Amino acid sequence: MPVMDVRRETEESPTLAEGELVMPMFPLGSHVYLPDTEHVLNIFEPRYRSMYNEILFNGSRRFVVPMCAPNEPGKFASVAAVFYLDDLKEVSEQTNDQVKFVCSHTVIERVRVVRSLNDRVWGDRSSFLKVVTEKFEDCDLDDDFTNKETALEERFRALIDMQEKVDEPIRFTKDVELAAPISAKRGKMGFWRLVNLWQSLLQSRVTHRENELQAGIQKMLRKFLEDSGVDLSDGRQLQLSFESIPDDIRAEIQRMNEQYGEERVELLNSAIYPFQYLVQMDSHAERLDYFGELVSEEEKRLAAKNTLRAMFESTE
Template sequence: MSIFEPRYRALYNDILFSGSRRFAVCTVDPKTGSFSRYAAVLYLKELKEVSEQTGDAVKFVCDHEVIGRVRIDRVLNPSSWMKADTYLKVEAEEIEEPEEDEEENRKREEALAGDFQRLVDLQHEMEESVKFTKGSVGNFKTGPGEEIWSTVRMWQNFGEQKLLSIQANLQQDFQKKLIRYLQDEKGQGKIPEVINISDLPPELQSEVKGLQQRMADDIAPIQEEYQRGMQLMMQSDSHARRLALLSGLIKTEMGLLDVKKQIKNMFG
């Protein structure tokens, strides 16, 4: 994680000064802007100051681990979210993990590891542009505590990369047309860094609007589904429940690839 916003620089300065080295992070609903009542507690494992190397563009590069969860009762300074003048301060209650059947959970963890292995094999067989590495199978740990949360973070990164790939594919055709217009019509050998939509011809302006709508239609539902999965993971009240949720995410991904494989086999 790279820290560059002034309010988060202040957060890290404060947790280092106090010695607590921990803080809570929750999700924000992209539609309503409301905060989740549940948040992960992150512990600062390692911090490196890089302000000199980055010209003060980035202050810290940090490594964290998830050590627990809290239920947020009240945000003490909600107006600071929009003003971005400082980080949010909350009153929160630590959530205790219940006792569970360790043997049953171990069986679930083994089954989940097998499903993940099959997913990775299928991703490589289908030559997916966004996929887990073969080596990630050995790093797939789902024990209680930090193990499953590190895997949740790995899955979250996968989801983010997949969304970026979909976005890039949607933009690809338009970018080709735009470059051709700038080079052929405008006679510009070098592509400008900034282009005003109003400077484009009507047909390209129409394509920009169509692209924006397609991205909203295609990407937003997928993004919401990933966020929903992560949020359910956060507010689940047991390790067994988190294993079930992660299993559902993996099986959904495998189902999509199975359909893709069937279509590929049908048409060669």
């Protein structure tokens, strides 16, 4: 989609081509929402309270959620998820009106956003965005890809075993198959479930790396305090100003943050763009091939890790 232009004239009565439909749009950050997934939202902004009232009143119960381009405010992906409102709870009394609704949704389909109708409200937040959409469906719905699907399923199972073998700190567990059989077929609990599992894995790696960084910094500061004669045995919390820390420790903390900053960008990108790429593909066969490439990259990474591990074990 073009970047939001708050100077654009609002289309009050848009002309629609055959198959086009006007829907509300609710940007929810750079997360990519996948088909057949479920999500709960807490609604507090007046404009989105109004949006929910509208979709309940007109009976549509749905709205568009695009991926927001990271670091590019007002730019959204043109192929987006459609949230369907399954359940809404009014909680304003319990939350002193801090939250109006707690809403449960299912992503029921994908649409292509043709154009936005009221960019102006993106600037003043006076209301919610409305967009013209068209259905976005696969071009190979009638084709059979059993061989491709079976091959991907087998590789996914083998990958779970490989992650366990190298003792990956963040990995899939055997419970993945207990919840539902590994399937790359179309439909619920099929291909998109595998993609959702993969997305969760990568997001967990980002969190794990952040925790590692904080633990490393805390360990360094704890040693500095203990070496300075501070008794930390009572478990009390101490606050340190950055200026009170010795230059060598400050330099090391800065180095760690800079190194992590570079890693974080790479980790975050890997948890965003491949999934948007999958969402905007209109071919199940292409998605199977592309997801296979992602699995291949993980296989190579794990194989290299296993080789290094074997080398170190042989020298002991």
